[in-house]
Amino acid sequence: MILCFFGDSLTLGVGDVSGLGWPGRLAAAMRGQGIDVTAYNLGVRKDATVRMQHRWRAEAMLRKMENTPFRLIFSFGVADVCNDVPIEESMGAAVAMLTRARGEAEVLVIGPTPVNDRDRREKISALSRVVESMCRRLDIPFVPTLDAMHRSFVYGQALNEGDGIHPTGAGYADLAEHILKHDAARAFFGLK
Numbered sequence: 001m002i003l004c005f006f007g008d009s010l011t012l013g014v015g016d017v018s019g020l021g022w023p024g025r026l027a028a029a030m031r032g033q034g035i036d037v038t039a040y041n042l043g044v045r046k047d048a049t050v051r052m053q054h055r056w057r058a059e060a061m062l063r064k065m066e067n068t069p070f071r072l073i074f075s076f077g078v079a080d081v082c083n084d085v086p087i088e089e090s091m092g093a094a095v096a097m098l099t100r101a102r103g104e105a106e107v108l109v110i111g112p113t114p115v116n117d118r119d120r121r122e123k124i125s126a127l128s129r130v131v132e133s134m135c136r137r138l139d140i141p142f143v144p145t146l147d148a149m150h151r152s153f154v155y156g157q158a159l160n161e162g163d164g165i166h167p168t169g170a171g172y173a174d175l176a177e178h179i180l181k182h183d184a185a186r187a188f189f190g191l192k
Contacts, residue, residue, distance in 0.1 A: 001069040001190070003027065003039045004060045006052055008079035010113055012043030015166035022110075023073070025176035030189055038063075048080045049090045053097040060104065070105045071188065074098065077112030077131060078165065081123045091130055098138055108188045109135050109142045110179060114150040116164035121150070141184035148178050 013021020027039035135142035158171025
């Protein structure tokens, strides 16, 4: 199975000295269950959805192989908020991107994570609700992360040890564990 993870610096795993981030940990969990997986972390720092929509397809198609299951995982929102992209622009780009992606592969969306700054966190929360609703309309599985990670002591501590936007490795591990417990993600990744 080929997995392409698209997102911003939180997908990339900035702040995680192991370099795994949450995508690397998901891939490791799949390998641990005997799933043959090739995972490409295609996260880009400060990559808001309005930019991601222009790059994802070219990058994904370079990695697609005949007769091999192919999955696209998107996570966005934090860079949009931190770069003051209006929610309408973010959602317009997301709808266009995800609609096209559905025609190429199975798609999963991982919701945005919390940050320490309260104003930004509230904007991310509003964006997350809109993304979840959009995914429901597009019939794309969505894994919410914001509330669970906001309540998580481990993630909160890792965020405090990081820069307030990016957690340390313990936070990414906690996020990956949360994703792996979600039924939609387990079905998407073929986990038992």
